[in-house]
Amino acid sequence: MKVQSTPENGAGWLNTSFPDGKYLNFRKDEGVPPIVSLELDLGSPTPCVNVNELPIQKNYEAILISGYGCSTPGQFAGATTLDEDTAYNAFKSQSWASSVLSLPRFNETLQDQKAYLMAIPRIQLKDVSGCTDFNLHTLTAGGDGLSEADSLTTILTLLSLGFFGFAIMCLWVFFGHKHVLKRDWPFLLALCLFVVGLSVVAVLAPPNIKKNQESVSLYVADIERIENSQCFTETSLNAVMTQYLSGASALSRVVALWSIYQIVFFVTLAPAVVGMLYHLLCHGSFK
Numbered sequence: 001m002k003v004q005s006t007p008e009n010g011a012g013w014l015n016t017s018f019p020d021g022k023y024l025n026f027r028k029d030e031g032v033p034p035i036v037s038l039e040l041d042l043g044s045p046t047p048c049v050n051v052n053e054l055p056i057q058k059n060y061e062a063i064l065i066s067g068y069g070c071s072t073p074g075q076f077a078g079a080t081t082l083d084e085d086t087a088y089n090a091f092k093s094q095s096w097a098s099s100v101l102s103l104p105r106f107n108e109t110l111q112d113q114k115a116y117l118m119a120i121p122r123i124q125l126k127d128v129s130g131c132t133d134f135n136l137h138t139l140t141a142g143g144d145g146l147s148e149a150d151s152l153t154t155i156l157t158l159l160s161l162g163f164f165g166f167a168i169m170c171l172w173v174f175f176g177h178k179h180v181l182k183r184d185w186p187f188l189l190a191l192c193l194f195v196v197g198l199s200v201v202a203v204l205a206p207p208n209i210k211k212n213q214e215s216v217s218l219y220v221a222d223i224e225r226i227e228n229s230q231c232f233t234e235t236s237l238n239a240v241m242t243q244y245l246s247g248a249s250a251l252s253r254v255v256a257l258w259s260i261y262q263i264v265f266f267v268t269l270a271p272a273v274v275g276m277l278y279h280l281l282c283h284g285s286f287k
Helices: 087-092 097-101 106-111 136-175 182-217 220-229 235-283
Strands: 002-004 013-017 023-027 036-042 080-086 114-121
Touching: 036 087, 080 087, 087 097, 087 106, 087 114, 097 106, 136 182, 136 220, 136 235, 182 235, 220 235
Parallel strands: none
Antiparallel strands: 002 023, 013 023, 036 114, 080 114
């Protein structure tokens, strides 16, 4: 792979042109794994191992994933810069760029930083038992299961906190009156609905998160084998395996906590709230 001023047209060579007149000449031999992966980075030439992270850059306010640099496990070691240009030129050369470049102040964000075409070498594995024969599906499927469990846990936790907070607010309104007023009925109805919402979360959360935990646990043994063998020659990448195992362990504790929440809710909170509503409806006076 070369960046040259003229196209390479020999047997097996391919090329693509850049707006500045240069050519990226490259070739791929059949049946041979690629030597490098190509990545276009904005802001700084530091490609992150984590696909959900971006190098430090000047972020556009409406961007989905902002670039604040690489955390664990860090950036790819041995990455080299093949070419660099302004970020604006890098975007402008893309066929889909016209609609993006029309966004307010987006051009200014691009013109204030550079774009880097990076070559990332292949991740090397140690030539030992357990490192050369593991299934790559283990890494992708196990990681996907852990990510789904994390998202589901976050959503259900926020729902529970929202329902519980609103229920507390309604109770505070009710206990501020000696009698149930007519204007309180909408709050009573809302309280009933939020109790139902909490009940739905308490019923659905434990089995669904347990299902995710079971799918993650299928790959724990393989990941442990990879971690124990320290399979990656780039030592920082072995931290990915440690992160996965820590996440799987934390997920087991999360499943236990949701089960406790389910028991506590149906044994204490739900009967108490239902009893209070019954008392207000049957024995409260109305004004």
